Amino acid sequence: MKIPKRIQPLVDDGLIDDVTSRLMSGKEADIYVVLCDSEIRCAKVYKEASKRNFKKSTQYTEGRKVKNSRRARAMEKGSKFGRQEQEKLWQSAEVDALYTLASAGVRVPETFGCVDGVLLMELISDGEGGVAPRLSDIEMTEAEALEDHATVIQDIVRMLCVDIVHGDLSEFNVLVDQYGPVIIDLPQAVNAASNNNAKVMLERDVDNMRRYFGAFAPSLLHSHYGKEMWELYEKGELKPDTVLTGRFQESTKKANVGSVMEHIQAAFDEEQERQERLRENEDLG
Numbered sequence: 001m002k003i004p005k006r007i008q009p010l011v012d013d014g015l016i017d018d019v020t021s022r023l024m025s026g027k028e029a030d031i032y033v034v035l036c037d038s039e040i041r042c043a044k045v046y047k048e049a050s051k052r053n054f055k056k057s058t059q060y061t062e063g064r065k066v067k068n069s070r071r072a073r074a075m076e077k078g079s080k081f082g083r084q085e086q087e088k089l090w091q092s093a094e095v096d097a098l099y100t101l102a103s104a105g106v107r108v109p110e111t112f113g114c115v116d117g118v119l120l121m122e123l124i125s126d127g128e129g130g131v132a133p134r135l136s137d138i139e140m141t142e143a144e145a146l147e148d149h150a151t152v153i154q155d156i157v158r159m160l161c162v163d164i165v166h167g168d169l170s171e172f173n174v175l176v177d178q179y180g181p182v183i184i185d186l187p188q189a190v191n192a193a194s195n196n197n198a199k200v201m202l203e204r205d206v207d208n209m210r211r212y213f214g215a216f217a218p219s220l221l222h223s224h225y226g227k228e229m230w231e232l233y234e235k236g237e238l239k240p241d242t243v244l245t246g247r248f249q250e251s252t253k254k255a256n257v258g259s260v261m262e263h264i265q266a267a268f269d270e271e272q273e274r275q276e277r278l279r280e281n282e283d284l285g
Helices: 008-012 057-061 069-077 080-103 142-161 198-214 218-222 225-234 257-284
Strands: 018-025 029-036 039-046 111-115 118-122 174-177 180-183
Touching: 018 039, 039 080, 080 111, 080 118, 142 180, 142 198, 142 218, 142 225, 198 218, 198 225
Parallel strands: none
Antiparallel strands: 018 029, 029 039, 039 118, 111 118, 174 180
C-alpha cells in the first residue's frame, strides 16, 4: 500500500521498511501493520487534537506534570507552541505508561520508540500468523470468562500499584492472544495519585470488564472489585499480588451528590462511545 505521509520519515530513517496494511482507525489514532527488518510490528499514528474524537480530555490530563516551566506556561496560555507541547505530552503518556506497566508485569505490547507522533509497537498476534482479536470479538465459556476476568483484574491491580489507571478500559481495548488478555490503548492513562477523577475512572474500567465478562459468567455481575481495590489503594495496602474477593461494604456516610452525578454522566458518555464503536465495527465489517 501507499506509505502514509506521517510514516514516511520513519521509512526514510530506516526504522520501518514497508507498510503492509491499515489495521484500524480509532478515535485518537490510526494503526498500520509495518515491516521492520524481518519482524512484523504495528505503527500507531496519533491524530492531531483537532481530529481526535476523545471527549473530556482535560479530565485525563489533570495531574500530568511538565518539568520545563516555559512549556508549562505555554500550555496554560494555549499558544501554538503550547498546543504542540500538549500533543507531545499526550503521546508520551502512552509510551511512559507502556514501559512502566511492562516493568510491573502487566501484559501490554512491547514498545520500540515514538518518533514524531508515530509509536512503534509489538503486533499482538493470534499465534497462527494473524492479528489477535479484540475481546469484543470473542465468544467464551463461563470458565474461560472467569479466568480471563481474573487475569484482567489482577493486571488492573498491578497498574494501580504503580499509580496508573487506564481510564478508557473496555472490551475494545483488550486483545486476546494464545496466552490470554493484553491491555492496549493508553494515551489517556491517568496518575491515580494526582488526578481527582482517578477513582471514578478506575471503577468505570472495572465495571466495563464486569459487564462484558458477566455476559458469559453471570456470577461476576454482583462483584465490586473496583471499590475494593481502590479502598486498599487509599489505605496503602494494595500489592501487585493482592487477591481480591470482589466483595465490598458500602459506607453509610452521606453521599456526595455532585460526585455521584459526575459518575452517572461519565457512565452515560462511556456507553455512548461504546455504541459508536459497535457501529464503527459494523461499518468496517
